[in-house]
Amino acid sequence: MNLPETTPNTDxxxxxxxxxxxxxxxNLIYFDNELRLIYLQQVIKNKQPIDPGILRDIRYRTQNYADLLSLRTAGRNFSGQIPQFSHSLIGLPRMENIQHCAEIIFKEKIPGDFMETGVWQGGATIFMRALLKVYGEDIDRCVWAADSFEGLPKPQVPQDExxxxxxxKFPFLAIGLEAVRDNFRTYNLLDDCVKFLKGWFEETLPNAPIKRLALLRLDGDLYKSTLDALNPLYDKVSPGGFIIIDDYYAFEPCKQAVDEFRASRNIIEPMTEIDWTGVFWRKSY
Structure with a gap:
């Protein structure tokens, strides 16, 4: 039987x-493997025998498998998780928000690069690079990944104390630059279109060679880190561009910094909730 030839739609x-x-x-595809390691850690700690059947059928033997998968999808933590299995912890709604903003930027031809401040394993910036590539937008745009690549700074202001x-305190948050570069390479997305800014925000961002931004995503968690990013970068966001705050509801210092910055700059554009923690707004024309 001859099957009809079909050409898949590009979109x-x-x-x-x-x-x-x-x-x-x-890590929604191989989530089972994370649960397997969690199980092995538990039996070793309790000096129990390993059950090969549980290892094989972990998703059917884990009583709350659906709940744990739902937490991971939402970008929420759960007891015993092994964060390093994921290249991003922001969850599916916040990942889809990046795509939503990017597609509007492409459609309306908003000029500027994409940037994230606080990249951890690089997941969100890897996704940004992929968006530029599949939409053919990587000729005039690049992705900036700014991070200390040594973890978060110790509290330096009263708001963060x-x-x-x-x-x-949280060594798993300290992912080195080479590890992040390797993660880009894993997805075949490491090239000259990806720019890394290594160092504390207060030192690297004021003089960063960035001309314009169409998308600015902040994931610095703390009051000082948030302002250290907003103060030098906000004016570089093009009219019609987007500002995304990852931890607005998760960390009170982050929320305070954003609220104070918006008030000081008389920013009246409404913020839209993404999920349980993230928000974004669009810079007016």
């Missing part, structure tokens, strides 16, 4: 690739 193929990439970055997220 369909593009969306299938982006959907697969999002799920891969969030009860939020010590530094490497001494």
């Amino acid at each position: 369909t193929l593009r969306q299938m690739y982006l959907d697969l990439l999002k799920r891969s970055l969030l 009860t939020y010590d997220l530094s490497a001494s």
Whole structure:
């Protein structure tokens, strides 16, 4: 039997690739393996025998598998998780928000690069690079990944004093530059279109060679880190561009910094909720 020849729609193929990439970055595809290691850690700690059947059928043996998968999809933490399995912890709604903003930028031809301040394993910026590539927008745009690549700084201002997220307390947040570069390379997305800014925001961002931004995503968690990014970068966002705040509701210092900055600059554009923590707004023309 001869099957009719069909040519897949370009947009369909593009969306299938982006959907697969999002799920891969969030470790939704091989989530079982993370649960297997969690199980092994538990039995070793409790000096129990390993059950090969549980290892084989972990998703059917884990009582709350659906709940854990739902938490990971939403970008929420759960007890015993192994964060390093994911290249991003922002969850599917915030990942889809990046795509939503990018597609508007492409359609309306808003000029400027894409940037994230605070990249962890690089997942969100890897996705940004993929968006530029599949839409053919990487000729005049690039992706900026700004991070200390040594973890978060210790609290330096009163607003952050009860939020010590530094490497001494949370070593899994301290992902080195070469590890992030390797993650880009894993997805075949490491090229000259990706620019890395290594160092503390207060030192690197004021003099960063960035002309214009169409998309600015902040994931610095802390009050000082948030302002250290907004103060030098906001004016570089093109009219019609987007500002995304990852931790607005998750960390009070971040929310305070954003609210104070918007008030000081008389920013009246409404913020839109993305999910349980993220918000974004569009800079007016």
